[in-house]
Each structure stands twice: as C-alpha cells, then as structure tokens.
Amino acid sequence: MKRSRKAADTSTPAKIDIRSVASLARVSIATVSRTINHVPTVDPILAARVWKAVRELNYFPNTQARALVSGKSRLLGLIVSEITNPFFPELIQEFEHAAVAHGYEILLGSTNYEPKTMELCSRRMIERMVDGVAIMTFGIEDFLLDRFTADNIPFVFIDPAPSRPLNSVLAVDYRAGIYEGVQHLAVLGHRDIGFISGPLNRRSAQSRKAAFLSCLESTGIKANHDWLIEGTHTLDGGRDAMRHILALPNWPTAIMCSNDMTAIGVQHALFEANLKVPSDFSLIGFDDIHLAEYTIPPLTTIRMSCKDLANKAIENLLSRLNPPEGQGEDATTITTRLIARQTTGFPRNTLQDLKQTPARKPQSR
Amino acid sequence: MKRSRKAADTSTPAKIDIRSVASLARVSIATVSRTINHVPTVDPILAARVWKAVRELNYFPNTQARALVSGKSRLLGLIVSEITNPFFPELIQEFEHAAVAHGYEILLGSTNYEPKTMELCSRRMIERMVDGVAIMTFGIEDFLLDRFTADNIPFVFIDPAPSRPLNSVLAVDYRAGIYEGVQHLAVLGHRDIGFISGPLNRRSAQSRKAAFLSCLESTGIKANHDWLIEGTHTLDGGRDAMRHILALPNWPTAIMCSNDMTAIGVQHALFEANLKVPSDFSLIGFDDIHLAEYTIPPLTTIRMSCKDLANKAIENLLSRLNPPEGQGEDATTITTRLIARQTTGFPRNTLQDLKQTPARKPQSR
DNA sequence: GAACTCAGTGTAAACGTTTTCCCTCAGGTA
DNA sequence: TACCTGAGGGAAAACGTTTACACTGAGTTC
Incomplete structure (x- = not known):
C-alpha cells in the first residue's frame, strides 16, 4: 500500500504468503508447511492440491520467518x-x-x-x-x-x-609447495632469490615468508635481506616491489612471490624495464589462479587448491x-605443490652472458 | 541445548536477545528497540543504561526478526x-x-x-x-x-x-566506445577487423556485436563474417576463438573483443603461435578491468566504468x-570510452613487411 | 487548584513461518 | 456393536523484533 502504482492497476498486489496458499488449496497452513518441507505423512491428495496452489500463486516461503522460528x-x-x-x-x-x-x-x-x-x-x-x-x-x-x-x-x-x-x-602446508619452488630454482642454478611477501601484519604473509626463509636454509642458500620485500598482495604492490628491487645495486636472479597477483605485477615491472622472463629473471607465484596459465609467458606457481x-x-x-x-x-x-610453467629458467649469469640491455649492473658472485 | 559442549562448561550459553538487554538495563523491550534505532524521544538516562547493557552483553539485534516485522x-x-x-x-x-x-x-x-x-x-x-x-x-x-x-x-x-x-x-551506450575503437583502428590503417563476441544467447553480447557492425559500416569498412566469432567471455573462449581465426586462410589485422578476458585469451593464443602484439595483430578489449593495465603489452580497451x-x-x-x-x-x-594502451598499432602490411614468421599467409588486399 | 498537554514508557499485537499438541475418524479387533 | 489404534490434519504457541496504542505524571495554563 506504500508505493502507489502508475497505471489503471488499482488493486493492491496481493501479498502471497503461506496463508494464501492454504486457502487456495483448502487446507490449513500447517499442512502447507508440512508439504513444502516434504514431511512424509501428508496425504498425497492434499499435497497435490498444495503444490498446485504453490505453482499457481508462484509462492516462495519467507526465509526470514523460517529462520526465526526454526533457529x-x-x-x-x-x-x-x-x-x-x-x-x-x-x-x-x-x-x-x-x-x-x-x-x-x-x-x-x-x-x-x-x-x-x-x-x-x-x-x-x-x-x-x-x-x-x-x-x-x-x-x-x-x-x-x-x-x-x-x-x-x-x-x-x-x-x-x-x-x-x-x-x-x-x-x-605452505612449506611443501614453497620447498618445491626453491628446489626447482636451485636445480636450475639460482642462488640469488628474492621474495615479495604479502602485507606482514597478517599472519599468513608471515607464514609464507617464514616458510620461504626456512626452505632457503634447508636448501643451503643464504638469504639476502635486501631482496625480502613487503608487498600488498596486489598487482600494484608487485609492480612497486619489483621496481624497488631493480633500483638496488645488486639484483637477484629469481623472485618468488607470495601470491600470483604480485607475480603478475612483477612481470609488468620487468616489461617496463625491458627485461625478459625467464632469461633475465625467473619468477614464481603462489595460488595458481586460472589467470596464471594466461600470463605471457605463463606463470610458474605454487598451487593451493581452492577447491x-x-x-x-x-x-x-x-x-x-x-x-x-x-x-x-x-x-x-591443505597441501600445496609446484606447477612449473614458463617463467622459470636458468639464471642469466650461469649459462648465458648479458647480451640483453639491463639498465644496471646485475649481481655478480 | 542441541550441541553438547566439551569442557567443564555446563551452563547453556545464554541467548542474548532484546529481552536480556531490557532486563539488564531495567527498561522495557520497547525502550531498548527505540534506543538502538535512535528514536529521539527516549530519555538520555535510560538510553545510556541501554547502551551500557548492549555493550556488556555484546548484543546484536536479529536481522531476520527485524526484517520480518518491519517489512x-x-x-x-x-x-x-x-x-x-x-x-x-x-x-x-x-x-x-x-x-x-x-x-x-x-x-x-x-x-x-x-x-x-x-x-x-x-x-x-x-x-x-x-x-x-x-x-x-x-x-x-x-x-x-x-x-x-x-x-x-x-x-x-x-x-x-x-x-x-x-x-x-x-x-x-556500447556504441560510443566501440565507435572510438573502430575509428582508432581505422586511423592506424586497419581495414580487416575481426570481432570476438560473448555468448550470443545474451542480449548484451548481441548489442555489442551489433554496435561493432554498425560502427564498421559508418566508418566505411566492410565486415568479413569469417572474422565474427562467438566467444564465451572467458580466457579460454578468447584463446579458442583466436586459434580458430589463426586456422583461417585469411587473417584480419586487428581484433576487437567483447570483453577484456577474451582479449587476454587472444593474447595468449598469439603468444602460443609466436605472433606479436601489436606488430602482427592489433587488439582491443572491452570493460577496462584493472588487469588490463598489466597485460603484456598493456591492453587497449574500451572502458565501461563499473563505479x-x-x-x-x-x-x-x-x-x-x-x-x-x-x-x-x-x-x-552509462557511457563507454576508449583507453588507448599498447596493443594497437599499424597493421602489419601497411608499414612493415612480414619479417616475422607467420605460419600462414596473411590477408592481402 | 483543576484541567490540559505532551513527553516518555510500557503492553501487546503484529510479521510469516515451524512445530507441538490435540482432535477426528477410518479401519481393525474382539 | 463396542472398543482400540494410529494416521493425518488443524489450532495455536513460539521465534525476536517493531510499532500502534494506552498509560503515567510532570509541567503549563487559566
């Protein structure tokens, strides 16, 4: 009755509730309730009448009322x-x-x-x-x-x-996947690995970072704290973190990211700087979102199955x-595991010279 | 009383409802209701008692009951x-x-x-x-x-x-943005433009396709129906549509997509085929999602402001x-407009020869 | 000092369901 | 025929709120 309608439609639209169904089906509201809740004891004849009325009126039970009484x-x-x-x-x-x-x-x-x-x-x-x-x-x-x-x-x-x-x-189990990732990089020959974490005021970000550090250690690689950057788990955060790393005097040869969006941001920063993945930098993400298969080149990442x-x-x-x-x-x-795609390869100073055009001197060891 | 608790915690956790607040504050439930709904007529002294009780009990009103009675x-x-x-x-x-x-x-x-x-x-x-x-x-x-x-x-x-x-x-207003896009391509010299639509059983997909066709016509470009592909508005759909186009004897020089995800799928198909954007193909998306800025290269697209x-x-x-x-x-x-980034350029047969390695003969005109 | 106002409260009736309890009545048994 | 049984349906209470209404008193006006 609140809102007045435009046209020659004078009648208030009838509220369709359990009562209207009951009266149309000529049964009590209790029977309607039992029918729509599939209580087995209701007489099939009545049930049929109820369902017919439900369809005719296009009745939907009110969830709020339902929840209120049933708890x-x-x-x-x-x-x-x-x-x-x-x-x-x-x-x-x-x-x-x-x-x-x-x-x-x-x-x-x-x-x-x-x-x-x-x-x-x-x-x-x-x-x-x-x-x-x-x-x-x-x-x-x-x-x-x-x-x-x-x-x-x-x-x-x-x-x-x-x-x-x-x-x-x-x-x-962050550690399992991250360990696989670190191993994968180590086998390729990487010793200089950076890590872009999520915002460190969350425990998960800390867990992933801690897992990374511990995996590094058990692989016998020394961590360089200049390459441990706090990101934001976003595209922008990844891009900014990588820009920051590129401004450093020494570069790592591989970057692990604490999520895929960060890694995509990193890819973009590298694109801006005219650096190539994986020939200049190897890159590993985390999560394995569907998009990871579609980046250019497709992102090597650590899958955490959201399913x-x-x-x-x-x-x-x-x-x-x-x-x-x-x-x-x-x-x-919940387990995690490495999905190797195309952003990881040999480090640039192991198998190839720097014929690319890096803007700064890369890390030598 | 349903679930039994573990520890030495024998008392049923007290249900916190408006009545408990009322009795703790020594007022009626009506006063509690009026207080928490900021009805101005309630005595500040009582209101203070109510708020104190609310805080003390950590009371949250039950939305269902609220909705039920207030409609x-x-x-x-x-x-x-x-x-x-x-x-x-x-x-x-x-x-x-x-x-x-x-x-x-x-x-x-x-x-x-x-x-x-x-x-x-x-x-x-x-x-x-x-x-x-x-x-x-x-x-x-x-x-x-x-x-x-x-x-x-x-x-x-x-x-x-x-x-x-x-x-x-x-x-x-799909047309405005799409027209800008078509114009942009035409100015660069493109005459062979493909379009990957969304699923055509939706009207929006039809609208965008129709807008594209009409813009083509008003720009004086003839549509080639082999290059009008039905996609799915997904990454996979874009990739598959582009693969389909690449299997054709004649190729367009530019592709417009009915959303950005499709365009990213297209970029991937091109990457697979070792074809470059924008030198081999120009590409325009639709929507301007945040990610569009981060594709490699960044995607030219038509912005529809979701804000x-x-x-x-x-x-x-x-x-x-x-x-x-x-x-x-x-x-x-709702208006739309072109955001020119880096996936659009001169068509390959206008300003440069095919020094790339296309697997098939491109369209000549 | 009586009659009015009106601000501020409380009581109780809604809201649309589920569910308990009680009633009816058909069918079976002695 | 009289009694019992139990299946199935209806009346009504409950759920936690808001809100219409009635009530109380204090303040105001003559």
Missing part, C-alpha cells in the same frame, strides 16, 4: 580478504558450489584487510544468524571468535594461533552442525 | 553473470561500497550464465526479502521480473526489452524506495 538460517558465512584478487572469486565459487550441494546458501563478507570491516562482517554474520562461518582471511580478533562461540556458531579458519580450537583450523580448501571448510562446518558418530577432531591440512 | 530487510540484491570474470568483482566492490554508504547490505547472486541458476537467484532474492535488486547480467525472464513486481521489489537491469519498464533500465554503473544502479533503486518529490523517470545511460 536455522541454512546460511553459511564466508569471509574473504579481498574480492578483487581472483583467487577469492575462485574460492567463493567453489565454496558456493559445495554449499548449495548441501542445501546451504552463502553470505559473503569481504574485509579489504581492514580490522574494522572484519568486525562489521562478523557482526553481519551473527545478525543474519549464519549456521556456520568460514573465515578465509587473516587477522580475526579473538573477541569476535568468542562471539561466534557464544552464539554456538561453528567456524573454520586458516589463521592458527596457540589459543584457538584445533578442530576449527584448516592448516595450509580443496572450500570443500574441507564446508565439510568441517557441516560435520559440526550435524555431529556424526565418532570422528577425530584433528586439524585438517 | 524492510535493508538488503539489496545484486545478480551478476560470473564472479570469476574480474569485471564483476570490481563491480561488486563498488556496488557494496555504495550500498553500505546508504545503510544497505548486499546479497550476491551469480548465475554462471545458466537460466536455471538465474531463476534460483531471483528466488533467493525474494525469499530473503531484498528491498531492491540490481540485475547486472542478461537473459532474465519476464516472469521473474513479474514476481519482483508482485512483491513490490524495485529492480534495475541492463537488459532492455520492449516490454519492460523504462525507468528500470540502465542503458549502456558509474554501480552508483547509478544504487541511485535508481534508492530513489524508488524513497520516492523523492518530482523527478524524471528517464532511462539512465
């Missing part, structure tokens, strides 16, 4: 860092796919790396009564986790901390929603 | 084609930004180009009682629109059709939610 929203929260990093859309898609397969919908939140936004997201999740929440980003505060616990909302996340429940962490991540997250959440009989409450782990 | 969910639906095409995350981000600026949240749906999924999305939007919905994809059926109308849910979309309300369409699109969509929706005094109910139009 279950059939909604799974998914909090990610940043929707414009293609890794996350891929993750979201997998997550959504797995969720709907189990009859859930997803409520998306994106923090943009801001603690304030993270808090807002968590709040929304609670307000909308999600049945569970997957936190695929870093830096969630314990007090928010406590609020989830208070509302009995199970959560999964990839941000391990000593104080936190083990059964809710999806441990990513795996999504499925394990959902599986974990669901198992705590409908607790199965006996099961181990172990931390799940 | 307003403060939720805006956003339906997009495909979340893994970076254009859409950028759009989503802008949309969300504008939405929260007005106190709304967004409910995201992604159709993956499947009519069935589109129907499911629309259904979710209605079930969750969105206050309005922006349909940023194509191929929505009239019966779904009717359902929105029946529930008095305003919608905006970019899929014009004769039968549809003018005030709800965001007309995109503009998002803002206009929200503006339209909001103006119909809270109808202002007097305003024109015109169709809004």
Whole structure:
C-alpha cells in the first residue's frame, strides 16, 4: 500500500504468503508447511492440491520467518580478504558450489584487510544468524571468535594461533609447495632469490615468508635481506616491489612471490624495464589462479587448491552442525605443490652472458 | 541445548536477545528497540543504561526478526553473470561500497550464465526479502521480473526489452566506445577487423556485436563474417576463438573483443603461435578491468566504468524506495570510452613487411 | 487548584513461518 | 456393536523484533 502504482492497476498486489496458499488449496497452513518441507505423512491428495496452489500463486516461503522460528538460517558465512584478487572469486565459487550441494546458501563478507570491516562482517554474520562461518582471511580478533562461540556458531579458519580450537583450523602446508619452488630454482642454478611477501601484519604473509626463509636454509642458500620485500598482495604492490628491487645495486636472479597477483605485477615491472622472463629473471607465484596459465609467458606457481580448501571448510562446518558418530577432531591440512610453467629458467649469469640491455649492473658472485 | 559442549562448561550459553538487554538495563523491550534505532524521544538516562547493557552483553539485534516485522530487510540484491570474470568483482566492490554508504547490505547472486541458476537467484532474492535488486547480467525472464513486481521489489537491469519498464533500465551506450575503437583502428590503417563476441544467447553480447557492425559500416569498412566469432567471455573462449581465426586462410589485422578476458585469451593464443602484439595483430578489449593495465603489452580497451554503473544502479533503486518529490523517470545511460594502451598499432602490411614468421599467409588486399 | 498537554514508557499485537499438541475418524479387533 | 489404534490434519504457541496504542505524571495554563 506504500508505493502507489502508475497505471489503471488499482488493486493492491496481493501479498502471497503461506496463508494464501492454504486457502487456495483448502487446507490449513500447517499442512502447507508440512508439504513444502516434504514431511512424509501428508496425504498425497492434499499435497497435490498444495503444490498446485504453490505453482499457481508462484509462492516462495519467507526465509526470514523460517529462520526465526526454526533457529536455522541454512546460511553459511564466508569471509574473504579481498574480492578483487581472483583467487577469492575462485574460492567463493567453489565454496558456493559445495554449499548449495548441501542445501546451504552463502553470505559473503569481504574485509579489504581492514580490522574494522572484519568486525562489521562478523557482526553481519551473527545478525543474519549464519549456521556456520568460514573465515578465509587473516587477522580475526579473538573477541569476535568468542562471539561466534557464544552464539554456538561453528567456524573454520586458516589463521592458527596457540589459543584457538584445533578442530576449527584448516592448516595450509605452505612449506611443501614453497620447498618445491626453491628446489626447482636451485636445480636450475639460482642462488640469488628474492621474495615479495604479502602485507606482514597478517599472519599468513608471515607464514609464507617464514616458510620461504626456512626452505632457503634447508636448501643451503643464504638469504639476502635486501631482496625480502613487503608487498600488498596486489598487482600494484608487485609492480612497486619489483621496481624497488631493480633500483638496488645488486639484483637477484629469481623472485618468488607470495601470491600470483604480485607475480603478475612483477612481470609488468620487468616489461617496463625491458627485461625478459625467464632469461633475465625467473619468477614464481603462489595460488595458481586460472589467470596464471594466461600470463605471457605463463606463470610458474605454487598451487593451493581452492577447491580443496572450500570443500574441507564446508565439510568441517557441516560435520559440526550435524555431529556424526565418532570422528577425530584433528586439524585438517591443505597441501600445496609446484606447477612449473614458463617463467622459470636458468639464471642469466650461469649459462648465458648479458647480451640483453639491463639498465644496471646485475649481481655478480 | 542441541550441541553438547566439551569442557567443564555446563551452563547453556545464554541467548542474548532484546529481552536480556531490557532486563539488564531495567527498561522495557520497547525502550531498548527505540534506543538502538535512535528514536529521539527516549530519555538520555535510560538510553545510556541501554547502551551500557548492549555493550556488556555484546548484543546484536536479529536481522531476520527485524526484517520480518518491519517489512524492510535493508538488503539489496545484486545478480551478476560470473564472479570469476574480474569485471564483476570490481563491480561488486563498488556496488557494496555504495550500498553500505546508504545503510544497505548486499546479497550476491551469480548465475554462471545458466537460466536455471538465474531463476534460483531471483528466488533467493525474494525469499530473503531484498528491498531492491540490481540485475547486472542478461537473459532474465519476464516472469521473474513479474514476481519482483508482485512483491513490490524495485529492480534495475541492463537488459532492455520492449516490454519492460523504462525507468528500470540502465542503458549502456556500447556504441560510443566501440565507435572510438573502430575509428582508432581505422586511423592506424586497419581495414580487416575481426570481432570476438560473448555468448550470443545474451542480449548484451548481441548489442555489442551489433554496435561493432554498425560502427564498421559508418566508418566505411566492410565486415568479413569469417572474422565474427562467438566467444564465451572467458580466457579460454578468447584463446579458442583466436586459434580458430589463426586456422583461417585469411587473417584480419586487428581484433576487437567483447570483453577484456577474451582479449587476454587472444593474447595468449598469439603468444602460443609466436605472433606479436601489436606488430602482427592489433587488439582491443572491452570493460577496462584493472588487469588490463598489466597485460603484456598493456591492453587497449574500451572502458565501461563499473563505479558509474554501480552508483547509478544504487541511485535508481534508492530513489524508488524513497520516492523523492518530482523527478524524471528517464532511462539512465552509462557511457563507454576508449583507453588507448599498447596493443594497437599499424597493421602489419601497411608499414612493415612480414619479417616475422607467420605460419600462414596473411590477408592481402 | 483543576484541567490540559505532551513527553516518555510500557503492553501487546503484529510479521510469516515451524512445530507441538490435540482432535477426528477410518479401519481393525474382539 | 463396542472398543482400540494410529494416521493425518488443524489450532495455536513460539521465534525476536517493531510499532500502534494506552498509560503515567510532570509541567503549563487559566
């Protein structure tokens, strides 16, 4: 009745609720409810009448009312860092796919790396009564986790901390993939390897950097701290970090990046400087987004399967929603592995001279 | 009481609702409601007590109950084609930004180009009682629109059709940008221009293709229908379309793509075939996603501002939610324009010979 | 000092569902 | 025929809010 309609359409559009279905089907609303929820005891004759009415009126049940009374929203929260990093859309898609397969919908939140936004997201999740929440980003505060616990909302996340429940962490084995990457470079002959991390105020970025450093050490390569740059996990961040490295007196021969977007930014900085990949620099990314296959040349990277991540997250959440009989409450782990494409090759000072035109003197050893 | 907790934590975690706040603050629930909704008539003394209780209990109001009784969910639906095409995350981000600026949240749906999924999305939007919905994809059926109308849910979309309300369409002026693109190529000397469209069962793809053809004609260039390929708006689609063109006996000298992802796929196919951009082929994309600046070489493309699109969509929706005094109910139009970067240059047979190594004979005229 | 106002509260009725409980009635049994 | 059983359906309570309405008192006006 609020909005007045334009045309000769005088009648208020009839609200279509369970009552209208009930009266059209000449049954009680209880029967309608039972029918649409597939309760087996309802008389097929009545059920048929109900379905007919549902179709005729184009009736959709009101989810809010449903959730309110049943206490279950059939909604799974998914909090990610940043929707414009293609890794996350891929993750979201997998997550959504797995969720709907189990009859859930997803409520998306994106923090943009801001603690304030993270808090807002968590709040929304609670307000909308999600049945569970997957936190695929870093830096969630314990007090928010406590609020989830208070509302009995199970959560999964990839941000391990000593104080936190083990059964809710999806441990990513960064080290395995990064080790493969470092080995791959070492075998090619690289000894001067730089690393562009994500923003170091997140634990994941720290984990990846720490993994890199430790892999370097176990491969017997000495780290040069001038080549450990803090990036932002974005195209711009990768480009800027590489520009910074190119301004250094000594250059590494290979760069590892803590995500693929960073690596693509690096490729661009190299293109600007008229340097070639992999002949001047070898380059390894992390994530293996679909785009990695399409860069020029295609990006060697470390795959973290977002399908795996999504499925394990959902599986974990669901198992705590409908607790199965006996099961181990172990931390799940997500593996990573190297996908070798065309951005890695022999270092420039091993097999070939510098016939290219580098603007500065490369690292000699 | 459902889930049993692990530890010595025997007490059921107390449900925190408006009643608990009311009793802690020693006021009625009505006063709590008025306080948290900033109704100005409440006594500051009581309000202070309420806020204190809210903080103490960490109370979040239940959105479902709120929406149920007020009839307003403060939720805006956003339906997009495909979340893994970076254009859409950028759009989503802008949309969300504008939405929260007005106190709304967004409910995201992604159709993956499947009519069935589109129907499911629309259904979710209605079930969750969105206050309005922006349909940023194509191929929505009239019966779904009717359902929105029946529930008095305003919608905006970019899929014009004769039968549809003018005030709800965001007309995109594809022609302006495409014309600039064709002109740009013509000035460089290109006469043989191919076009890779999106999936032609969507009207937008048809619109862009039609715009291209019409621009070609008004520039006095004859279209070659062998070079009009139907793509999928994806990386893979672009690559495959270009492979197809390269298998033809005659090649165009320039390719326009109906989105940037397609263009990046084309670049990859060219890379595979050891062909150079722009010396062998000029290339123009559409959308201007952030990544376009980062391809190698950076992509010349036609910008459709997703910020503009998002803002206009929200503006339209909001103006119909809270109808202002007097305003024109015109169709809004979104402009497009050429962003010239480095994938366009002189055609290969105008200024230079074929010193490259093309696998096949190029088109001669 | 009585009658009015009106600011500020509280009570209770919605909102559209699910779900518990009770009732009816058909069919089976003695 | 009288009784029991149980399948199936309806009435009504509940979910956590907002909001219409009624109420209380303090301040104002004569």
